[in-house]
Amino acid sequence: MEETVAPEMLNNQRDLATSNAKAYLLKNSTKSNMNLYDHLARVLNKVLDERPENVVDMFEDLSKDIKRSQFSKKMDTLRDEPESSAAFDLAEIQKVLLSKGGAEGSEGQEVELVETPLPNVMELAFYFEQAGVGLSREETYCIYLALKQLVDSQPLQKCRFWGKILGTQGNYIVAEVEYREGEEEEEEGGEDDIDEAEKDYGKDDDEDKERQEDLDPLPKSSYKSPPVVPKEDNHTGVNKFIYFVCSEPGKPWIKLPQLTPAHIVAARDIKKFFTGHLDTPIVSCPPFPGNEAAYLRAQIARISAGTHISPLGFYQFGEEEGEEEEEEAVRDSFEENPDFEGTPISELVDTSTWVHHVQHILPQGRCVWVNLAQKKEDDFEEGEEEEEKEEEPDEPEPEVGPPLLTPVSEDAEINNTPPWTGKLSSNLIPQHAVAVMKSNLWPGAHAFATGKKFENIYLGWGHKYSAENYSPPAPALLQQEYLSGPEITEVDDPSVEEEQALKAALEEQKAAVEEMEDMEEEEEEEDD
Structure with missing residues (x-):
């Protein structure tokens, strides 16, 4: 027979299950x-x-x-937690670029559009996009607006989007500009001011040293430091153009400093990734004389000198009266050829139809070589001339580089790799294609040409190609110490007993010598 369960027991089991379920839901x-x-x-x-x-x-x-609705935000007892991110802050900055500023009339706007040096970046981006080179359209348009902001705030005669250099913590958007005549700002802290400050600084210390030398003269060093290579003036050589950089479109443009030959020479021996902060010190071997702003400026000059090219015949040298043929090799200026009708696209793929239109940088760190020995002789005083004439140094051999408008085909190869690679943007429709030149020496440098239009751009890390992995040079060997000997070795002072013993030995030696002399004299007298 089946066992019957009492109703009271069933009710108790149901209540227990309900309590357990409610306790679970209340967890x-x-x-x-x-x-x-x-x-x-x-x-x-x-x-x-x-x-x-x-x-x-x-x-x-x-x-x-x-x-x-039940969510409660964590609030600090002193101040609220800000609800902002990097993307939100950047959007707030770029909002100014996208807003239409100024309530000018239509006539004033038309004159501004005609006279502005602002380039048509979107048109150039269209041609580079066909070759698979460039940035996104959104970023390109923001850079276009940022360049307009730079043109409106500076008295510029020329402005060009140079390119973008990547960094580990931030990037650099580079603009190449040229001021109008008489509008360029002078560099703060010139060399004359520095020299005067150095003369005044420590003047009292020098007087104290002179007084001390009169009492106890110290040996003077014969070492002469090598002469400093002077930097090139504005609008010449590596300082022909001025460069502004910004990390993101909409952020303020920062002017890079002028370039010195020491920056160029040191930048060739090191390879550093950019951080995106201009005030970052460059820690390297050999040491670099400056921070990241100077290193960035040096790399921009090197890339421009090696990768800025134009179709053959687009530029020509101006006809100057009384110019000799020997001066053609050192020409540093050119002008646009009004008779240039363009080069066929099929011929622009060949490197012989492209030329360099930026001066080559010599090993000295300048575009124009300067004779340091001659300059040093001019700086001698009259009293020093006679001493220096005895040892006249050999005349240094002038450094010579390829002149302006040299064909790209004459560039040196890199480990059996051609320095340039030319191609068409489309082989299917060559009638509407553009010619693209890619630099293998500086990866990231490109140039396009179609008809009478051409442009150069650089998008990369700012490093030169090297077949082998970069390894910093080893530090210099330590100098040998001076050989020690009895002439320079210090000895302890003798004691009183040692001094007396030495004195007695010297007296005995002297007496023996005198006795020998007396004996020799007696023998001579006997012989006589």
Whole structure:
């Protein structure tokens, strides 16, 4: 016979199961500190209060709304936690670029559009996009607006988007500009001011040293430091153009310093990644004389000298009266050829149809070689001339580089790799294609040409190609110490007993010598 269960026992089991289920639903979450029982109660109360249609289809949305309303933001007792991110801050900065500023009339705007040196960046980006080179359209347009902001704030005669150099923590957007005549700002802290400051600094210390030398003269060093190579003037050589950089479109443009030959020479011996901060010190071997701003300026000059090319015949040298043929090799200026009608696209793929239109940088760090020995002789005083004439140094051999408008085909190869690679943007429709030149020496440098239009751009890390991995040069060997000997070796002072013994030995030696002399004299007298 089946056993019958009492109704009271069934009720107790049901109550226990209900209590366990309710306790489970009342268990708080470790993430949101909420429980399912209270959450379902709130959702059901909202459903009964609002009674929406098709509630089963929107039950999940109601649950999310209830959870969102219960969320309490963590607030500090002193100040609120800011709700901002890097993307939000950048959007706030770029909002100024996208806003239309100034309430000028239509006539004034038309004159500004005609006279502005602002380049058509979007048109150039269209041609580079066909070759697979360039940035996104959104970023390109923001750079276009940033260049307009630079042109409006500076009295510029020429402005060009040079390119973008990548960094580990930030990037550099580079603009190549040229001021109008008489509008260029002078560099703060010139060399004359530095010289005067150095003369005044430590003047009292020098007087004290002279007084001390009169009493106890010190040996003077015969070492003469090598002469410093002077930097090139503005609008010449590596300082022909001025460069502004900014990390993101909309942020302020920062002017890079002028370039010195020491920066060029040191930049050729090192390879450093950019950080995106101009004031970062360059720690390298050999040491670099400056911070990241100077290193960036040096790399820009090197890339421009090696990769800025133009179609053959687009530029020509100006006809100057009384110019000799020997001066053609040192020409540093040219002008646009008005008779240039363009080069066929099929011929622009060949490197012989492209030329360099930026001066070559010599090993000295300048575009025009300067004779340091001659300059040093001019600086001698009259009293020093006679001493220096005895040892006249050999005349240094002038450094010569390829002149302007030299064909690209004459560039040196890199480990059996051609320095340039030319191609068409499309082989299917060559009638509407553009010719693209890619630099293998500086990866990231490109140039395009179609008809009478051409342009250069650089998008990369700012490093030159090297077949082998870069390894910094080893430090210089330590100098040998001076050989020690009895002439320079210090000895302890003798004691009193040692001095007396030495004195007695010297007296005995002297007496023996005198006795020998007396004996020799007696023998001579006997012989006589």
